[in-house]
Amino acid sequence: MSDFKVTIRSRDNNIHVLELKGYLDAHTTPVLEDSFQKMLIEKKFRLIVNCKELTYISSAGLGVFMAFIEDVRANSGDIKLSDMSPKVFNIFDLLGFPMLYDIVTFEEEAAQKFEMKQ
Amino acid sequence: MTQSSIYRSSISIPSQTERLNDVREFVSGLARLHGFGEDDVNKITIAVDEACTNIIKHGYGYSPDHSIEVEIIRTGNDFEIVISDKGKQFDPKAIQTPDMKDYLQHYRRGGLGVYLMKRIMDKVEFDLHRDRNVLRMIKTLQ
Numbered sequence: 001m002s003d004f005k006v007t008i009r010s011r012d013n014n015i016h017v018l019e020l021k022g023y024l025d026a027h028t029t030p031v032l033e034d035s036f037q038k039m040l041i042e043k044k045f046r047l048i049v050n051c052k053e054l055t056y057i058s059s060a061g062l063g064v065f066m067a068f069i070e071d072v073r074a075n076s077g078d079i080k081l082s083d084m085s086p087k088v089f090n091i092f093d094l095l096g097f098p099m100l101y102d103i104v105t106f107e108e109e110a111a112q113k114f115e116m117k118q
Numbered sequence: 119m120t121q122s123s124i125y126r127s128s129i130s131i132p133s134q135t136e137r138l139n140d141v142r143e144f145v146s147g148l149a150r151l152h153g154f155g156e157d158d159v160n161k162i163t164i165a166v167d168e169a170c171t172n173i174i175k176h177g178y179g180y181s182p183d184h185s186i187e188v189e190i191i192r193t194g195n196d197f198e199i200v201i202s203d204k205g206k207q208f209d210p211k212a213i214q215t216p217d218m219k220d221y222l223q224h225y226r227r228g229g230l231g232v233y234l235m236k237r238i239m240d241k242v243e244f245d246l247h248r249d250r251n252v253l254r255m256i257k258t259l260q
Contacts, residue, residue: 026171027135056142056160058167059230066227087160094237095230096218 004028006035015046015114017107021053024061032061036068045077048110052083057091065101078102080110125152125192133174133184133205141170141188145199148190152197153259161238162197162257168231169201169253177205177251195259200252208251210244 004022011017018035022028039047049065065079072079080102084092092098104110129144131137146163154162170186178184184204191198213232221230236242241256 023139025135025138025167026175027138056163058164058171059228059234060171062230063227066225070225087156090157090160091164091234094234096222099219100222 004031006031008035008038011048011111013046013111013115014044015048015111016044017048017050019050019053023056024054024064025056025058026060029060029064032064033067036064040068040071043075045072045075046114047072047077047079048107048114049079049081050083050107051081051085051088054084054088057088059091059095062092062095062097065097069100078114080104080113082107082110126189128187128189130185130187131170132182133178133180133186133203134182135171135174138167138170141186142167144188145190149197149257152192154197154257158257162199165235165239165242165255166199166201168235169255172231173201173203173205173251177203177208179206197257197259199255201255202247202250202252204250207246208244 004020004024007019007021009017009019016039018039020032024032039045069079082104083106084103089103092101092103097103102110102113104113127148129141131141142163145166146159149159149162166188170188173186174180187202189200191200216226216229216233235255239255240258241254243254245252245254
């Protein structure tokens, strides 16, 4: 069975971080969907997805980001992704996702980008 | 391994997404054993995951009591994965290559599995044998 976990923490300036851990596939996507849904309900739209411990992603996992990005941006927020391993970045890159998503090396960089927009 | 020697190994999993990890471990272990680097191991693993996910979702409509057969055949430098199922007949002609720019601009979702398989494997072929959908994918060892 695939293991996948999302831990949510808050930073200053109303920025919220979703830390992903494990395998994001067709079986585990509901866990991430629920986390994004929770953020939207709580009107938290400045989101950083820290992928430091994300070991695997399939296209089902990429689909979750597509499902929420429009709503988040419509509320003047964004989903920025950080700390991706080359293996995970490779899949995002193969499908051209860097064109749509702000993917940065470190979480701090993503936070600074949000803070600059204030 | 000489051109004539053939290696075969197979696994059967039930049509359940929670078993995707089993098939990923099976395929990645063998790909590593046969000399692929980590980048290719990851690509082969994702291609198989995408194929099995599509079968579970579209072929069997998430009905959990069916099976998916995955066979690895190594012939010469070709690492071939044959995936078969008895789900809804798959029509490869119905699958259109997505325009990724348009896809991303319009926040579309889903339908990238076959495209991804074709991007990361050297050969992808869909076939129908009697009542089975058969997918063959090849990655060649460089």
